[in-house]
Amino acid sequence: MKLKEEQRSGLHRSCKAPVHQQLEKWAVGALMLMAGLMYVWAVDKNGWANAYYSAAVQAGQHNLQAFLFASADWGNFITVDKPPLSLWVMGVSVRIFGLNSWSLMVPQALMTLASTFLLFRLVRRCFPFSSALFAASAYAFAPITVLMARYNNPDPLMILLMIGALYAGVRAVETGRFIYISLVVLLLVLGFLTKQLQAFLVLPSVAATYLLYESSPWRRRMCNIGIAGIILGIGSLLWPLFVDLMSHSSRPYIGGSTTNSMLELTLGYNGLERILKQADMPSATLIPDQYRSVESDAGFFRLLNTNYGQEIGWILLPALLASIATLIVLIKGSYSRSQSVLVCAASVWTITTYMVLSFMGNNFHSYYTSSLALPSALSLGLGIDLMTRAAKTRPGRIALALSVVVSVVFARGMWQVSNDYPEWLGTAILLMGVGAAAVLTVPAPRRWLPNVANGLAISALMIGPLYCSALTLQSPQEGSNPISGGLTKSPNTLSRFLQGVKNQEPAWATGIAIGIKPGPAMVNLIRQAPASCTWAAATYPGQTAAQYQLSTGRTVMSIGGFAAVDPTPTLEQFQAAVAAGQVCYVIEQQEQLKVPGNSKDLIAIQDWVKANFRAEQVDGTNVYDVADH
Structure with a gap:
């Protein structure tokens, strides 16, 4: 036992290369300062960034229930299609500093800096300073990292929790203490509450490293992993079960689901559908068929093509080469035990994430590559150490x-x-x-x-x-699919399509991807809607409703949720809301109605409104005063 404890206590000390500590601190400080400046420099040019999430944060400032469930509006009609944790973080910032671009985006920058520092500390435990600094730099300045650090998507928080979980997993191997396994579970449960199953991409790495390198007897290791897995499963299901067991009448509809179920959202729209589904739904129409060279771009080269290469391709190929090379050295037994632990963790994380993203279904956004940036940078850092070894x-x-x-x-x-x-x-x-x-x-x-x-x-x-x-x-970034780099030469690429979307070409895609912004007359009309209306207006899809809500400061119902495909409200429910005086105006989005796959309930509602109320042109858009009935 004493020998084992001595081995553990010296697990990483022996291989920490000497370096002038003061110089190291200055170098890391300079890296963090440069990265931080890049992350916040003129960040307000992104406006509301993803207005869909910004409107949900806005709603949470008006209503505690909206804050709890991440409602898209403070009338608590429907939630966004993600769990609420990242919105809670931004909500706290907005509560302190007010609703603006800075209060939404600065927390994202700070979380990205925290991930960068954790990555540096993780590598520095048992590899030279040069390896640790390069790993942190490669991550901090990767285009997808810079993009998401300046954006209000959930990814920065998810990545921080993932690197925290890996760090805790390494400590569990070093010390043999179950408390670190418990910390892994806690961080992954929080990751699940941030972006559901995507946070578990680090799980194979943590599990493989623990099973292969923790020094306890094999049976005990298996038992610990089994217990941790059970606790992780139970902990992750607590939020979906809490939501689903609550009466539907006392909470908002779960956006992105077809049955008003958080569990269905977890396993379907945000789960297996993302991995397996090859047919695009309207919510995934950011890359139409004519913008694909083949029916599906899934494959080994997906992340290196012109749609996604600018996000991650620069560091991905050398990272994959570094992963393979370090694995070969690992198999030869050339690393110390502590170095072997980190090499195994980095390689498994990089390769498994690469394979999942490369072969998942077509419901794929370019910013998903953010979950690959950190493991790629980690593998690159270990590759720097390999450069010194290879020269011999x-x-x-x-x-x-x-x-x-x-x-x-x-x-x-x-x-x-x-x-x-x-x-x-x-x-x-x-x-x-x-x-x-x-x-x-x-x-x-x-x-x-x-x-x-x-x-x-x-x-x-x-x-x-x-x-x-x-x-x-x-480049100002906004909407559902921010993108890195320059405008591509090829006309049949994502960046070209999104460039057209910004100019409302086609207008229906602008409604889904960015949202149609209301004109000044429309803003005045909605602001002056009677206070007795729960929803000053109702429109579609979700990004457009969010733009109206943020511009007017009045709550706006998003009919059909994010992509106008959710089966809510039904015609009967909407008629009841109108009869009760809860809705003031219905704003027609004619281009959105041309999209195949719209909710049949949306079509029925729009037809009923047209048949029973008179349209008024406001800023070129049909508006129906349904409060006057």
């Missing part, structure tokens, strides 16, 4: 040089995606990488040469994501 043998030098060449050739290819990337800089990337590879293939006549070559290789790998992130800062 001829096969290692050749493998390293080939990896550098493949990575910079791909980066040069990525440079051709958009005209926004200067040609000369792409050529410089290629020359730097090839030059570094040439030096690395032969034994160095001078000790400093490998360091220079490594520096050139790292610079060549980082120029692409840094420049792409700079382009991201220049």
Whole structure:
């Protein structure tokens, strides 16, 4: 027992490379400062960002029930299609600083900085300072990281909880204490309350690392994992069961579900449908059929194509190569035990997340790649340590040089995606990488040469994501699918489609992806609606309703939820609400009615309103005064 405790206590100390502590602190501080400035610089140019979530935060400031359930409006008609934890975080910020872009986005930036620092500390426990700093830098400045740090989607909180869970899992292996397993469970339950099953992408990594490297007897390890799994399952189901067991009349409808069930939302729309469903629903129409070169883009190269490559491709390919290389070294037994733990965790996390995102169904948003950025950066950091090891043998030098060449050739290819990337800089990337590879293939006549070559290789790998992130800062981001980088050359790509959407081409896609913003006359009309109405207006789809609510400060019913496909309200329910004087105006969105797959209830409601109330043109839009009946 004493020997085991000594082994555990020295698990990571022995391999922590010496470095000037003061210099290390200054370097990490500089990294955090630069990243923080990038995350908040002119962040208000994004406006409400994802108005769908901003309106839900707004609703939570007016009504405690809306805050609890993440209602899209404070009339508590329907919730957003995600659990509420990330909205609670933003809600607290808004409660303190008021509702504005800064109070919504700064918490996202702070959580991303926290993830960056945790990543640095995780690597620094048993790898050199250079590895830890590069891992943190690769994550902090990855285009998708910069994009989401400046946006109000749930992903920054989810990623922070995931890296926290991995850190706790590593500590569980080091100490053998069940308290750290309990912490893993707690953080993943909170991750589930943030973005449901997506937070569990780190789970295979934690479980595999614990089973392979924790020093307890095999039976005890299996027992601990089993107990943790049961607790995780129960803890994750607490929120869905709490919601579903509550009377439907005392809570809002669960947006994104067809049966008003949080459990169905978890397993369906936010669960297996995302993984397995190949047919696009209206909520996934951000990439129409004509914008796909094949029926489905699922496959090994999905994340490297022109739709998603600018988000993650810059670091993904070298990260996959680093994962494979570190696994080979791990199998050979060249790492210390503590290093082996982290290498196993990083490789499993990177590869499993890559496979899931590459082969999941077509209901895929480009920002899903944010869940791959941190494990990729972690693997890259470990790859930096491998560069030093590889220089000691001829096969290692050749493998390293080939990896550098493949990575910079791909980066040069990525440079051709958009005209926004200067040609000369792409050529410089290629020359730097090839030059570094040439030096690395032969034994160095001078000790400093490998360091220079490594520096050139790292610079060549980082120029692409840094420049792409700079382009991201220049473009205002809004709606359901923010996107990194420059406008692609090819007309049949996501960025081209979203560029048209911003100009209401086609208008129905703008309604779903960004939301139609009300004109000044419409804003005045809704603001002056009688206070007796629970909903000053009712319209569709969800992003448009959110834009109206944020612009007017009055509660707006989102008929059919986010994509106008949820079966709520029924015609009878809406007629009852109108009869009770709860709805003042119905605002018709003619372009949205052209979308196939709209809720039949929405069509029935719109037909009934047209047949029974007179339309008035306000800012070119048909408005029906249903309070005057």
